[in-house]
Amino acid sequence: MARPEAPVDRTVKARADLADFLRARRKSVGLTYREMSDWLEGSISKSTFERAASGTTVPAWDTVAWYVNLTITKEEAFTSSLGTAHDQAHGLWIKARRATRAPYYLHKAPDPRLISLPADFSRALRDQHVWAGCPTSGEMSGMSGPGMLPKTTAHRIIQGRILPVTPTQTVAFLKACYVTAPEDLEPWLAAAVRVTVGDRRPWIEEHDRILKKVTENRDNAAWRRLPMRHRGPDRHRPPRGDDAVHLGSEWDQYEYMSNIGAA
Template identity: 55%
Template sequence: MGRPEIPVDRTVPARAQLADFLRERRHAAGLTYSQMTKNLGGQPSAATLERAASGSVVPTLDTVRDFIIATTTEKETFGPEPALHSGRELWIRARRVTRAPYYVRKAPDPTLVSDTAGFLKALRHQHVWSGYPAPGEMERMSGPGELPRTTVRRIISGEALPVDPQQAIAFLMACYVIEEADLELWLAAAVRSFKEDRTRSKRIKNISQWVNAHQEMKKRAKAKEDATVTALREEEVRAA
């Protein structure tokens, strides 16, 4: 396993929890950092992976993903997905603690949004809750032309709403709202807001796009829920 590691830096508990999670995976896989880097094709470096598990920094999400992929073993029945989900949650908590203001204590609830001002405020709150991803970072996380950094700046400064549902989805996903069920709630909030705020809705020419996008996301969320239930039942049958 190589030379003994320096103890995890526990100055920031959320960072330490992420580091503990990563170190536990490396120990379970029985790999050195050099071996992990080799398994990943040479990047990121062994030093980067070791620093990610130090507790002294919040690594990039890409590094966390690489770390998890490199330490995934055949013993993990469902592959890396469960660990990727856990790692992302720990990473978001660590990033939130180190970036978000002290007064932000919970995620925004889109079901409480009733008008466009509230919808925009909720989007800005989600950006804070996800740990202030930079406009350039959010642009890179989205498809080409979906979320220009100039648009991100206007949304997080409260100057403008997303121009269409695709842009809203791109913004939310760049703020780590990625489950179809959660995105459906946000699109429902948008539709509800535009209908309630009559003055604003008169200026929105594409409100039918928002309605259609919400219905499509609702179908996707239901399909994923049904698939998950089916998979769990099949697993229960195999285990019986």
């Protein structure tokens, strides 16, 4: 008979909330930690999954993401809603990282619309870094493209010693702090335009590019809300870019997971 799982460590509430979420998912599908590890051919160990749901530590995001993938439910597979579970898990993970890493408390994310000076911009970037759970400069560099955000540059921005020197660097820093949607990036780029001293053309061009993407996303969302009969001759055009959804993949994953141990 398997040994009962130890109670969740509730020393840090945010860590406990993440652990409760993960344990509830595993319980709902009836998998063991050994089965979860075997599904990944041991690339994530049984003990790593156990620690992830213990509340004693904040696991790596890859571990959390795989935990969610492996505990996909029939409903999530049928409705292609696994992304919702990922979003919930990521939110809990960020809160847990913030609770254990942040050097100071923030009640809410910074508002770039309030930025009017270079010093405001520097502080807002540092606050966004804290709100994102204080990823290390190495993690941030790894999340960006080659050369887009060097580790030393990210560290100096976090320390408040410098500001990003290019729009590309600014966007890379923000995306590494989980500001990824064009709608969220746009006010940051608008703030950068306001505070930039010298040649603003590159910043204006990047802001215009982001703003165009925001407009496209809004137009596409409005189009999808229209009844089919009002969509015109292109009514069946597939979603573009980030809107593309690979239907069936989550159901296939569920079907496979539901047969673990069979045969």
